[in-house]
Amino acid sequence: MSKSIFYHAGCPVCISAEHDIVNLIGSENVEIVHIGEDRNRIAEAEAAGVTSVPALVTPNGNTLHINFGASMADVKG
């Protein structure tokens, strides 16, 4: 993959971090995935190593967890 993927769950911490990431790396370089709404991508996020949101999975597959918003357990409910 050539884009980063930013996973979030709509929380205020997530939205703030989303704006920062888009400003930093450009909206054309990052796919935004709201896994609270797009729940069929939760498994994909977990497979990428996402344990909390917001998180950014880089093009080389590293996962950066940013300012803790919610655990994946919370997102899955």
Added chain:
Amino acid sequence: MSKSIFYHAGCPVCISAEHDIVNLIGSENVEIVHIGEDRNRIAEAEAAGVTSVPALVTPNGNTLHINFGASMADVKG
């Protein structure tokens, strides 16, 4: 300021995140500060809201804490 500032303390988590951030936003857009070595910048980092490293302070002053490596208390020793 127009550059982001990436504060770290040399830990493996920090170095890994540094590489990811530099790849994502470009080395010309981020100043790397090793506050374990450059200890006179610890106060500046704390004033910017850095509570753990690695952390990225964006040009608009937001602080993104990335994959927890060490608390500021640990850095100060």
